[in-house]
Amino acid sequence: MEQLEVTVKQLESVVVIHAAGPVDTTTAPSLQEPLLRAAESPSGAVQLDLAQVSYLSSAGMRVLLLAAKALQKRGERLRLLNVPQHIHSLLNLAGFTSFIDVNS
Amino acid sequence: MPDSNIKIEANTWQRVPGTVSVEIFPIIPKTNCVSSNCFIFSAPDALVVVDPGANPEQTRQIIRVLTDALALSQRPILVFLTHCHQDHSQETGRLELPESVEIKRFAHQVGVEAMKHGDPNLTVNYLYPGNPGICSARFEGILFASSPASERLILELAHGRWIDLHTEPIAMPDGTTLQRQWLSLGDGNRLEIYHTPGHSPCSITLRVGSLLVLGDLPFASNPGVCGLDGWNHADLLQTLRKVDWLLEIPDITVCCPGHGYCVSAQSMREKLRLMQAEASNLTDVPLLDAERITALKIYVDELLEETAALFTIFSGRLYTISYYLSLLKEDSAASRILATLDIDRIDSIFSDFRRIAEAFSNSAVPEWTVVLKGVQVARSLQQVLCAEHVQQLLDLSLVDRAQRRLEDFLSIVHGLQFLQTEQPRAVNDLITEILRRTKEATVTKPTDLMEALDDDQAFLQALTRRLEARSPLRYIDFEFAPATQETNANIGAERLDDILTNLMEGMAGIGVKHISIATRVASGHVEIRLSSRERIDPAAFGKRRLDLYNRTLGWLGGSLECSQDSGGGEFVLKLPALQSV
Numbered sequence: 001m002e003q004l005e006v007t008v009k010q011l012e013s014v015v016v017i018h019a020a021g022p023v024d025t026t027t028a029p030s031l032q033e034p035l036l037r038a039a040e041s042p043s044g045a046v047q048l049d050l051a052q053v054s055y056l057s058s059a060g061m062r063v064l065l066l067a068a069k070a071l072q073k074r075g076e077r078l079r080l081l082n083v084p085q086h087i088h089s090l091l092n093l094a095g096f097t098s099f100i101d102v103n104s
Numbered sequence: 105m106p107d108s109n110i111k112i113e114a115n116t117w118q119r120v121p122g123t124v125s126v127e128i129f130p131i132i133p134k135t136n137c138v139s140s141n142c143f144i145f146s147a148p149d150a151l152v153v154v155d156p157g158a159n160p161e162q163t164r165q166i167i168r169v170l171t172d173a174l175a176l177s178q179r180p181i182l183v184f185l186t187h188c189h190q191d192h193s194q195e196t197g198r199l200e201l202p203e204s205v206e207i208k209r210f211a212h213q214v215g216v217e218a219m220k221h222g223d224p225n226l227t228v229n230y231l232y233p234g235n236p237g238i239c240s241a242r243f244e245g246i247l248f249a250s251s252p253a254s255e256r257l258i259l260e261l262a263h264g265r266w267i268d269l270h271t272e273p274i275a276m277p278d279g280t281t282l283q284r285q286w287l288s289l290g291d292g293n294r295l296e297i298y299h300t301p302g303h304s305p306c307s308i309t310l311r312v313g314s315l316l317v318l319g320d321l322p323f324a325s326n327p328g329v330c331g332l333d334g335w336n337h338a339d340l341l342q343t344l345r346k347v348d349w350l351l352e353i354p355d356i357t358v359c360c361p362g363h364g365y366c367v368s369a370q371s372m373r374e375k376l377r378l379m380q381a382e383a384s385n386l387t388d389v390p391l392l393d394a395e396r397i398t399a400l401k402i403y404v405d406e407l408l409e410e411t412a413a414l415f416t417i418f419s420g421r422l423y424t425i426s427y428y429l430s431l432l433k434e435d436s437a438a439s440r441i442l443a444t445l446d447i448d449r450i451d452s453i454f455s456d457f458r459r460i461a462e463a464f465s466n467s468a469v470p471e472w473t474v475v476l477k478g479v480q481v482a483r484s485l486q487q488v489l490c491a492e493h494v495q496q497l498l499d500l501s502l503v504d505r506a507q508r509r510l511e512d513f514l515s516i517v518h519g520l521q522f523l524q525t526e527q528p529r530a531v532n533d534l535i536t537e538i539l540r541r542t543k544e545a546t547v548t549k550p551t552d553l554m555e556a557l558d559d560d561q562a563f564l565q566a567l568t569r570r571l572e573a574r575s576p577l578r579y580i581d582f583e584f585a586p587a588t589q590e591t592n593a594n595i596g597a598e599r600l601d602d603i604l605t606n607l608m609e610g611m612a613g614i615g616v617k618h619i620s621i622a623t624r625v626a627s628g629h630v631e632i633r634l635s636s637r638e639r640i641d642p643a644a645f646g647k648r649r650l651d652l653y654n655r656t657l658g659w660l661g662g663s664l665e666c667s668q669d670s671g672g673g674e675f676v677l678k679l680p681a682l683q684s685v
Binding site: 099 | 412413415416417419420421423424426427428430431447448450451452454455458462576609610612613614615641643644645646
């Protein structure tokens with residue numbers, strides 16, 4: 001089974017998380033933990049780079065929702081970077097782009 | 105799940121119901137199509153092995169169990185095959201025991217001939233990659249041989265003993281005959297064998313005491329199983345009636361299938377009756393050969409990509425609603441919304457399928473397994489979608505689209521022709537209807553919230569309804585140039601609606617803001633063009649999803665093409681005009 005690799009880069013005022021692989025029910029927890037840790041920290045923007053994500057299931061969407069909710073509490077929005085077009089399309093159709101910033 | 109009324113446990117010896125001195129040791133692996141269950145019986149005069157299977161690890165377990173049983177009492181071993189399929193028969197010749205142990209093998213004459221001649225079709229050997237090898241063991245017991253001399257078959261054993269196989273057909277109340285043979289297991293116990301063709305011409309059912317071993321009869325009408333080489337519709341219907349009659353006999357209490365858990369006779373009877381209803385429609389099922397399995401495997405991949413996308417969008421919309429409800433501090437309403445669909449279960453169903461599909465890509469599992477897994481996934485999804493609380497959701501269009509794809513898939517795998525159950529409709533009218541619906545969904549009704557202000561629950565429901573009604577097509581600027589001629593096409597309105605809506609929503613998903621729709625009639629086809637000023641990358645839709653739409657249209661004599669030029673992108677759907685059919 002293809003694995004999800006997650007790396008975290010702490011820059012001065014932003015945390016950039018890179019995910020590579022499929023984000024589904026099996027792999028989503030390995031993204032959820034670092035993403036929520038960053039989103040629930042008191043300050044700093046959070047960016048998630050999806051350039052290497054091959055597949056995003058509803059379990060992946062749930063993780064994005066949890067991070068967006070945590071960031072919203074401190075008035076921030078989750079920013080997704082390098083979103084593959086097919087995932088961008090799903091996020092669009094699901095209405096996620098109304099509360100998450102997406103850069104393709 | 106095991107039947108809680110039945111106390112037949114795997115991997116342990118237990119008394120066979122209805123006998124005083126026969127025990128059974130069932131080996132029931134996790135259900136799969138690569139290797140079958142195996143049932144070992146210990147009787148005073150013999151050890152009986154039914155269906156050794158096709159897993160060398162299972163063979164080692166069988167040998168250990170037999171060795172222990174022989175240590176208690178030396179007896180001949182009688183190996184029976186419920187039929188000659190690879191997953192039941194492969195290991196038959198590999199039960200390596202000391203030379204002093206006598207092994208006699210039994211199978212229906214047709215199966216014995218198939219294995220003897222290495223027939224890859226009747227043994228369904230072709231379904232399994234890696235050339236696993238067809239059972240080449242010698243069969244001393246030819247069951248239901250066509251020669252009249254076989255009315256009584258005597259097999260000699262060492263020390264002046266013998267096995268006497270009696271033939272005693274049963275006259276059925278409806279005037280037909282159930283072919284039966286039997287042999288003594290000692291101490292008044294009998295092993296009865298019935299010829300039960302349908303799944304395969306060599307299928308048999310065995311009875312010991314109150315227990316029946318049915319082989320693969322309970323699966324014979326399943327999509328992906330019916331149509332295998334040797335499958336026969338008329339035989340299957342007759343066999344189902346005969347076994348139903350057998351199960352009427354009050355002292356049969358337990359039924360053991362070739363795959364999965366043992367169940368009560370009552371449960372099996374209910375299942376077989378459902379099968380009778382299902383099987384009665386299975387006329388003209390095409391042969392499920394290697395070529396068709398390959399085509400079905402591709403179809404499974406496409407279907408799963410399509411339904412996974414629809415579910416992801418649908419569950420994403422529920423998450424979006426829950427997000428906004430949470431912002432309004434309506435956390436319990438947010439949780440309720442998410443509970444309407446078992447998102448985690450659906451996600452794990454897809455994840456499970458993806459693992460099987462990946463294993464296939466690594467050549468670890470046969471193509472057939474992927475098809476059967478696809479059937480299992482489709483049925484599980486249908487179950488989730490039929491749940492009452494899902495049906496209460498306000499916007500069911502995505503769910504309905506997924507349901508229709510699943511139904512189509514199961515029909516096709518069943519071997520039924522692509523079912524056109526809907527009425528065709530003029531394409532111009534359908535497009536007008538879709539555009540009207542899109543506008544309707546975008547209309548805001550300020551009064552619904554105002555009217556509900558005094559009632560918290562009603563307000564919340566109105567709010568949820570508003571959030572759900574946000575069509576992804578709401579920001580699209582449409583332009584429609586209808587053909588002036590009749591545009592009746594030979595495709596069901598719902599299927600065409602699904603394809604058009606999915607394509608247009610997909611275009612909205614990749615940021616298209618303006619869609620020009622044009623229809624025209626030419627060369628016996630109704631043509632629909634969906635054009636945008638932006639380029640359309642097929643990869644953004646998922647290539648397999650587009651392949652699925654093309655395949656669906658293709659079954660009906662149409663096609664789908666995607667093209668690009670400097671002016672933008674375009675989908676062209678060609679549908680057979682109704683009068684040309």
